[in-house]
Amino acid sequence: DGGITQSPKYLFRKEGQNVTLSCEQNLNHDAMYWYRQDPGQGLRLIYYSQIVNDFQKGDIAEGYSVSREKKESFPLTVTSAQKNPTAFYLCASSPEKSSGNTIYFGEGSWLTVV
Amino acid sequence: AQSVTQLGSHVSVSEGALVLLRCNYSSSVPPYLFWYVQYPNQGLQLLLKYTSAATLVKGINGFEAEFKKSETSFHLTKPSAHMSDAAEYFCAVSASTGGFKTIFGAGTRLFVKA
Numbered sequence: 101d102g103g104i105t106q107s108p109k110y111l112f113r114k115e116g117q118n119v120t121l122s123c124e125q126n127l128n129h130d131a132m133y134w135y136r137q138d139p140g141q142g143l144r145l146i147y148y149s150q151i152v153n154d155f156q157k158g159d160i161a162e163g164y165s166v167s168r169e170k171k172e173s174f175p176l177t178v179t180s181a182q183k184n185p186t187a188f189y190l191c192a193s194s195p196e197k198s199s200g201n202t203i204y205f206g207e208g209s210w211l212t213v214v
Numbered sequence: 215a216q217s218v219t220q221l222g223s224h225v226s227v228s229e230g231a232l233v234l235l236r237c238n239y240s241s242s243v244p245p246y247l248f249w250y251v252q253y254p255n256q257g258l259q260l261l262l263k264y265t266s267a268a269t270l271v272k273g274i275n276g277f278e279a280e281f282k283k284s285e286t287s288f289h290l291t292k293p294s295a296h297m298s299d300a301a302e303y304f305c306a307v308s309a310s311t312g313g314f315k316t317i318f319g320a321g322t323r324l325f326v327k328a
Contacts, residue, residue, distance in 0.1 A: 205259065
């Protein structure tokens with residue numbers, strides 16, 4: 101089946117550690133996104149990529165990094181510089197770089213700092 | 215620039231009653247508007263979208279929304295609530311020209327009472 105696969109579903113991070121969340125899509129979509137979801141705040145855009153080897157910061161990029169070496173993959177690294185990383189993280193993709201396109205979401209990953 | 219406001223972070227209805235979830239938008243250009251649904255611990259999925267065709271848009275699971283330019287609204291309705299409709303609903307807007315970012319509202323959690 102076509103879709104977006106995020107892994108792991110649950111991840112625990114110790115203070116000072118970097119962790120990487122995986123996102124793979126087999127929908128042949130050009131654009132990919134990472135969102136952070138906190139209760140009562142909706143979705144906030146962390147990074148997005150419109151094409152391979154290119155990406156842009158979203159609204160809350162500080163403390164995060166990404167790469168887009170392949171069209172189907174867009175991993176997110178949560179660095180130790182992110183002071184409050186506990187949240188639900190959603191990876192998404194859309195068919196083209198234009199507006200009006202439906203965004204397709206993965207199942208999400210829960211990150212907890214312990 | 216675009217923004218979206220969802221009125222009411224929580225809405226509770228009885229099974230069989232009308233569902234009305236409110237969304238108002240702001241956009242400097244003609245907007246594209248979306249409603250997404252999120253079930254617990256999952257990603258978002260598209261319910262319906264408006265892209266400047268018919269102002270009354272029908273979506274999945276019996277939901278519909280009406281684009282009202284004069285009121286800058288895109289409220290989501292369903293005539294008769296079902297227990298399975300309990301979820302969080304997000305209104306979103308993107309610009310029809312000049313950019314492709316999608317802006318999400320804070321979400322409205324729908325509770326359905328038996």
